Amino acid sequence: xxxxxxxQDEQNEQDHYVLDEQVGFxxxxxxxxxxxxxxxxxxxxxxxxxxxxxxxxxxIGECSQNLLGRYTxxxxxxxxxxxxxLLVRHLVLRRRDPDDGRQxxxxxxxxxxxxxxxxxxDARRASESTLAALSEKDQAVFMRCLKALx
Amino acid sequence: xxxxxxxQDEQNEQDHYVLDEQVGFxxxxxxxxxxxxxxxxxxxxxxxxxxxxxxxxxxIGECSQNLLGRYTxxxxxxxxxxxxxLLVRHLVLRRRDPDDGRQxxxxxxxxxxxxxxxxxxDARRASESTLAALSEKDQAVFMRCLKALx
DNA sequence: GACATATCATTCGCATACGAACGATCTTCG
DNA sequence: CGAAGATCGTTCGTATGCGAATGATATGTC
Numbered sequence: 001x002x003x004x005x006x007x008q009d010e011q012n013e014q015d016h017y018v019l020d021e022q023v024g025f026x027x028x029x030x031x032x033x034x035x036x037x038x039x040x041x042x043x044x045x046x047x048x049x050x051x052x053x054x055x056x057x058x059x060i061g062e063c064s065q066n067l068l069g070r071y072t073x074x075x076x077x078x079x080x081x082x083x084x085x086l087l088v089r090h091l092v093l094r095r096r097d098p099d100d101g102r103q104x105x106x107x108x109x110x111x112x113x114x115x116x117x118x119x120x121x122d123a124r125r126a127s128e129s130t131l132a133a134l135s136e137k138d139q140a141v142f143m144r145c146l147k148a149l150x
Numbered sequence: 151x152x153x154x155x156x157x158q159d160e161q162n163e164q165d166h167y168v169l170d171e172q173v174g175f176x177x178x179x180x181x182x183x184x185x186x187x188x189x190x191x192x193x194x195x196x197x198x199x200x201x202x203x204x205x206x207x208x209x210i211g212e213c214s215q216n217l218l219g220r221y222t223x224x225x226x227x228x229x230x231x232x233x234x235x236l237l238v239r240h241l242v243l244r245r246r247d248p249d250d251g252r253q254x255x256x257x258x259x260x261x262x263x264x265x266x267x268x269x270x271x272d273a274r275r276a277s278e279s280t281l282a283a284l285s286e287k288d289q290a291v292f293m294r295c296l297k298a299l300x
Numbered sequence: 301g302a303c304a305t306a307t308c309a310t311t312c313g314c315a316t317a318c319g320a321a322c323g324a325t326c327t328t329c330g
Numbered sequence: 331c332g333a334a335g336a337t338c339g340t341t342c343g344t345a346t347g348c349g350a351a352t353g354a355t356a357t358g359t360c
Contacts, residue, residue, distance in 0.1 A: 035348090036348095065339070076338080076339070077341080077342090080339070080340070101338095103337090103338065104338085104339070
């Protein structure tokens with residue numbers, strides 16, 4: 001009815017940018033949701049990053065701090081902090097590599113192994129809860145897409 | 151050939167937990183990747199969260215700090231910090247709500263509006279780059295799934 | 301009006317995240 | 331052997347992200 005209004009609509013069409021439609025914004029929220037579920041499942045006993053370190057050590061055994069960081073997708077500064085906190089809780093061991101004075105070798109302690117075993121079911125539950133809103137088929141596509149985005 | 155080895159395989163089957171197959175771990179990496187691309191596209195000039203605040207303010211206009219936090223999926227403590235940093239850069243304005251002494255009203259400054267306009271293309275490029283590895287069809291499914299995970 | 305309740309903003313402590321700079325150590329090449 | 335370059339760990343500064351506690355202000359009810 002109003003030519004001016006119509007013109008403005010076309011302008012808006014061009015400038016259309018809705019935050020809630022942006023991948024990055026949605027990714028952040030999905031991770032927030034997962035972190036919440038993770039904390040619930042673990043009884044607040046451990047963070048996702050700390051669990052990632054335990055799980056990777058359980059998977060591959062003793063490993064240099066640097067490599068451990070790469071395997072768990074953490075910056076050198078970040079992995080240092082995470083390992084430090086796990087050390088304080090006696091969940092991992094740290095020693096100098098006798099063959100390379102630069103490296104620190106990190107491994108699971110007995111307590112760390114026990115914590116991994118104890119929380120394994122929680123971890124599975126956290127992953128499952130996060131994806132619960134999706135159909136089986138969507139879950140498969142979603143996971144495939146996530147891997148492709150790395 | 152080795153019965154013991156076979157038995158161990160079945161045991162491993164049951165204990166199977168591979169970090170790289172977990173949603174949370176993949177979500178974290180996807181976000182890391184997006185953050186990197188975002189920083190590239192923006193020339194390191196702004197963080198995704200800061201951009202989210204600008205974009206939301208451009209979308210809805212003046213808004214209480216609390217509500218702004220909810221719209222941008224940020225904790226009250228987080229939104230406070232983000233707004234503070236945008237204030238220092240004179241990209242947003244802050245004033246007390248005359249009708250409610252508890253609230254702070256946040257809005258775009260002229261500089262903030264200019265920054266939003268200037269970076270709009272960068273933001274679109276960041277979103278596009280993040281999804282570039284997926285087919286059109288996968289992108290659609292992926293975005294639908296992400297929204298469902300909120 | 302007075303009191304209980306709810307909402308908002310601030311602050312503190314802790315835990316990721318990353319870039320950059322630094323020193324120590326190893327490897328490689330001449 | 332010795333210098334150059336690569337790798338590893340540490341540290342600093344900055345920016346999210348969240349739970350919990352606190353004080354200020356609004357709202358609802360009596």
